[in-house]
Amino acid sequence: MKDNGPFLQVSNLSKRFGGVQAVDSVSFELRQGEMLGIIGPNGSGKTTLINLITGFYKPNAGKVLYQGKDITGLMPYKIADLGIVRTFQMVRPFYQLPAFKNLIIPLYSPRVKRLAGGKYGDRDAIAIDLLEEVGFERESLVPYKITSALPHGYLKKMELARSIAMRPELVILDELFSGLSMAELASMLPIIEKMISEGITIIMVEHRLKELFRIANRVIVLNHGTKIAEDIPKDVMKSEEVKKAYLGTEVT
Amino acid sequence: MKPAIGMKYRKERIDRGIKARTEDIFALLSFREMLYLLAPRAILLLAVFITPLFLGMYGKKVLINTAVFALLAMSWDFLISVGMVSLGQALFFGVGAYIAGILNDSLKWSPLFTIPIATLGGGAICSILLAPVLRLRGVYFAMVTLAMPLMLMRIIEATKIFGGTEGLHGLAPLPGVWLELYLSLGMVIAVLFFLRRLINTDYGLVLSGIRDNDRSVLSSGINIYWYKMQAVFVASAIGAFAGAFMTHAYMFVGMPAFELDYSILPIAAGVVGGTGTFAGSMLGAFILVTLSEILRGVGGVRIVFYSVFLVIFIVVLPEGIFHYLQRKYHQFERWVKVEE
Amino acid sequence: MFQGMLIYGLINSVILALVTLGFNLTFGISGVANFGYGGLYILAGYTIWILFNLLKIPYLVAIVLSILFTAFIGGLMYRFILLRLRGLTNLEVIASLAVGVIILEMFRVAGFIGFEYTLPGFISGSVPIGETLVDAQRLFIVGIGMVLALFLWIFTRYTKTGLAFRGIAQEERTALVLGINSDKMATLSVAFGSGLAAIAAAVILPLGIIAGEGGYTVLLNAVAVCIVGGLGSPGGAVVASFIIGYAQTFTATYLGSHWTMIVSLLAIILILVIKPSGLYGKQKEIEEKV
């Protein structure tokens, strides 16, 4: 793939809540097709950083450049429309509806329509295909099941499918692995690898370091809202500061 | 039937087989199942269109008022199902009422034109009025919607426009009570089925998405404020129709068109009937107005009784009457022993 | 003229703040929007009147009794109605509003209308401030307002109940873990708010008459001020009441008093458009629901 400068460029982004400096002038760059991991102990400002990039919070200072375009402080839907799609830690689907209905909303978005050449197509069918892609067994009618009947793992997969449905260029996964069993995790990883192979750039905020390190090319470590380390997975934990930051907090 | 006290029991609810079948398999197996599906709607339609035949003149008038409140209640319910708590149905009602009144008073247009224009124009004006506050949520939005009609009312009082406190009188009436009756009732039914259909389309799914989880709708690249605006338009158009209709039904429009009752009663109706299904809030409106009419007999204490009933309703059936009935219709219940 | 505007503006603002106090406190603690507030306010007024005029009980005693009584009624309302609707905001609002209406209408039906239903007040006569005469009762109100504010400040910081209140207000679950019975506290908080309403009634009503209409006005003012100030933020409520209070007096003096309502409502809408979560509301992000 061609590499025209930084795909996403975050330069000293900052956000303050009242007295607390949640994110303190964090900067990093991201090349297209890269797989970046963001880790850090609880309350180190990972999610806030994501909210800043995706426009859910307005930064007090700093810039976010996407493909050279300044997207700082744009409304979230505008940013999503550019192809920066995120998932959420807390999955809040339509519990009372069949699973595939949860993909209708992303499939309804202007971006999808545009990319599909001005027409949506049969959303239900597309939704079911997408779910099958992320491992909803069609023959056992899982995509048709009422959402509330699905186990947690499926909901997380559904969240992933939601992002894929948007035909994203950059996907930001917020603690996708949290609360997954080993088996569920194992079934999740290939999907992500597939996304990477399709050239989708990915940022992943994780606590499950082992799995993250297996797929990430690069890892950023946040602590108290500041970036304390940036390195390739196998070296990143070597830094003293990171050890200190993680001391006492579990490393799975 | 609740079994003897002492032993540990829990209530279990099971969908009636017929419901499961009629829901999933779309080829209905028997006439009976067809009936099961159609009965509620058929009964509703019959009830709505036949009862007027048995009512005296006054009964008809009451029914018309009921229809108006039913419309307002459904418009409130619709906003709720898009996650907007409105305390200002009076705004929609009043704007519609005044547009119709002004057009008829100054341009002498017949209700045939004023009502449709008021409906659409009212919808537009209200959407524009509320556009700046669409990003408010919960009680903050509610507060603004509560304030707006009161403010318009005061502005009319202060600036003496549109007949000031005295209002516009002697407007063109509708051609007759039958038309009034079936126009309003027909509208109620139309709106009911329209909204119920709308909310089940993909578009409606997006709307309910905004209510349940607007973050994920936003992150799907959908401009929720634009959608909220459309929802407000639909809701306020319904309210505006009600207002315009009342203007002509009573040949009068004035400041009272913005009064608090038009905001409170629909909410009460929605709450009593149960929100989210529109049928619920419609039912609620019918129950409440009927109640207040029955209570006319008792004179001054009427409002007291009325409120007492309301409180009891709410405490006994917080889910709303309609949801209760629906459950009874679709599920059967039994007490099963809890094994320890 | 202008000086008079300033003084009466201050008084008006303090009155608003007083009226709001109870509603705000209740909401701040237990998140209960007690729309029966107006009813309770008027209830307190009539109770004092009845105790004082019909049962010939000394004025101050009557006031104390009515405060307790109103608080008790408020508590009952929560315990037996609102508690069952915990979390269902719409129902809560409608139910409490209905209770308020019941109270107001009952007095109206019982024939409690007319000017004879007025309270004597504590001090009569008037004090000249600069070239403007101010009747003592109004100054008294300002005094009470400040005292009450101070008392609440101390109460919520240094007493066990007060701290418990704040506990609930900040983090209900944690409070539960710490063995604070949130239901009991909520009941208390509503009772407490109602009591404050009664105090406000006792000092403010002597300026006017006791009438059902007053109840609705009080409710509207309380809600407006609270929301403009940012829900559950006492400081915000005070600031808001000063903004609205002065806006009203100013318009009354220079524009004529049927513009007051318009101006104050306009102020409310504008403030909310500019600051979607009120003046001092906690930082509301897009995903939070109120």
Next chain:
Amino acid sequence: MKQKVILMVGFFVLGIFFTFPHSAYAQLKPGEPVILGVTAPFAAQLESADALKVATMALEEINAKGGVSIKGVKHPLKIESQDTRDILPGVPVSEALLAVEKVILEKKAHAIAVGPSRSEAFLASMDLAAKYKVPMMACHSMTPVVAKKISEEYNKYKYVFRVGINSMHMAGIVTGMAAFLNKEFGFKKAYLMVQDVLWSRASSAFVESWLQKEGWEVLGKDFFPTGASDFSASLMKAKSTGAQVVIPMFDMPEAGILLKQRNAMKVQAVTAGNIVELAHPEAWKMFGDQIEGCLNTIYEAGNIPVKAMPKTLIFHEAFRKRWGREITIQHGVAPAYDSVYILAAAIERAGSVDPDALVIALEKTDYAGVNGRMRFDKNHEIVYGVNPNETAVNIGFQWQKPGKRVIVYPETVAEGKIQLPPGMKPVK
């Protein structure tokens, strides 16, 4: 299939049968009562509550004599009352209209003796009276618009009559008293404080133009929304501009606060207008001697015992006997009493309850009532004036030591002269 058709037809016939315009106007059978509607906000407003009381009194008196005789046959009177809840905040007019319609359509009232109180509501219900052809009497609403509408569209609104006074009459009392103040004490500076409702705006406009014509100086004119309870701003202005006469025009109880504040702020000026509380017989007890010298209006003579008008004395005595208290309101009570009698008389003259016949009979009314001599003008308004033998009468009185309402206007029935309030000096 066939049965269905039959069924539908049946329904339709039934429907038509049920909905045929009710035929109450047909001649009454012997013994059938003549039904009069009373539709006013009883629970919310003393004027209306007492209006219902006196209407009941009139009814009892008439029925004691056997009722109304139509073509020689006696028919008992019957009152159907409905609370219209107008004047209450938050209540839409349609609520009042529905109450009126109930009385007309369901209770089959032949006429409405007391219409809604709030002018907005009354004006709106005029269209109902026209639509259903039911004579309706106004006892409270004072807006001139009523007369305007009747004169403009007589054939439509001819069913509406006004027994109570209108804003012009009310203004007449005020100007009458003002003229005296000017003549005796040379006062020339007035300040108007007006409730922002139809009648008072009309009255105040009339008074203001009169004052200016007479060369008075109108220092200010402030409107107050109904329910306003702080008049300090206006009083401040009145005080600072040195007003000699303050003219309040209110029919809301809150206006009593105006007096309290006036006393507290020591505004040295005669009040000459209407504050409901001042008209109250017990006002002296309520406000103390600070109200000495205050002038106030009694809209219709029947609402206060007037020695020169014996009927008023009897009326008040009867009220005391029947309801065990005084009439405390200055407006709309006595007219309700006369209204019933006028209607009864008209029905007897018309010899039927047919609305159009009734209207013709009503227009011929010439009845000596508690308010004076009652005759309708061409706009269906009772003519009010100064001589009880010529017209109905409005009253102006002054609070004088020792706590007594002394009637000072008009001279024909006056029981005393206007005196200067303590602490005020004549200007000439």
